[in-house]
Amino acid sequence: MKVLSRICPTLMLALFTCVAFAQTHVGMTVKFPADIDDHLYCYHDYPYTGKPLQGAVKSITLESEDQKAVYSFDKAGRLTGLSDYSSGKEMIYKHYKYDKQGRPVKKEYMDNGYKCSAILIPDEFGNPLERRYKEGGYKETTIFSYDFAKRQVTAKPTEGNNAQGWTYYFDEKGRVTRREKPGKNLSKLVTTYAYNDQDQLVKQTDHFVKDGYYSYEEETTVQTISYDERGFISRKDKVTSWSAQDKDKDGKLKSEVRKGDKKSFVLYSDYELDGHGNAVKNTINHNGKKPETVVRSIIYY
Secondary structure: OHHHHHHHHOOOOOOOOOOOHHHHOOOOOEEEEOOOOHHHOOOOOOOOOOOOOOOOEEEEEEOOOEEEEEEOOOOOOOOOEEEEOOOOOOEEEEEEEEEEOOOOOOEEEEEOOOOEEEEEEEEOOOOOOEEEEEEOOOOEEEEEEEOOOOHHHHHHHHEOOOHHEEEEEEOOOEEEEEEEEOOOOOOOEEEEEEEOOOOOOOOEEEEEEEOOOOEEEEEEEEEEEOOOOOEEEEEEEEEEEEEEEOOOOOOOOOOOOOOEEEEEEEEEEEEEEEEOOEEEEEEEEEOOOOOOOEEEHHHHH
């Protein structure tokens, strides 16, 4: 069984604005389908189902074999904590704090002793203007700038990592449809997102290019997500393909091209619902192997 907290698969995050733009353009809350804070934000998608929770949920405990994860929520439905256990030992925790307006202002993360945290300074829409990240003795500040007219957000560190950050593009509903980041050695990361009419993520494409001194490499991963008539995830398919070419001493590409690909899928079925319409049990099947059963114990306020 995979670590339960990771199943926020493709999933998602919250973000930012520049005051100058907020004063001159109509703002909105930007909805991110990936984790801009790395381990510090979880798209609380309602563990393994893809469907929003119904009712005033206080906590959800997921169990499968020797794995257990506990999600905690406040009365407003906001995720406040996640603890991940293996063989009875807490291996991962995530804590979230909000201000009086319900905007996220602090996130903490621990994975097997590794700890980090981030303080967020939000605008009136809950989009962070600034993120102050801390990991042991290391500190980093990221400034978020918004152009609502162009539907564009930039997140740029003030120091470290050669000050390279992400640029995000969002649609009229505030949903991020593309993000990109330049890297070292002329590399580049680009991710695109597609949604259905119910605002569910149905496709994510990750494209990586590395144009180095000795070789040129490309890798593309496409993940598609299907849902049943009730809105629960029914299937995920993933295809990864890559190619690489070496360069000669003059930096020109050699004729030989190395290629490869890998395919995988996950099936979600047999959802059992409680009186509120939340899934308390379902089956997960990885690549046609032995099905695994996930059981959720849900406590309501």
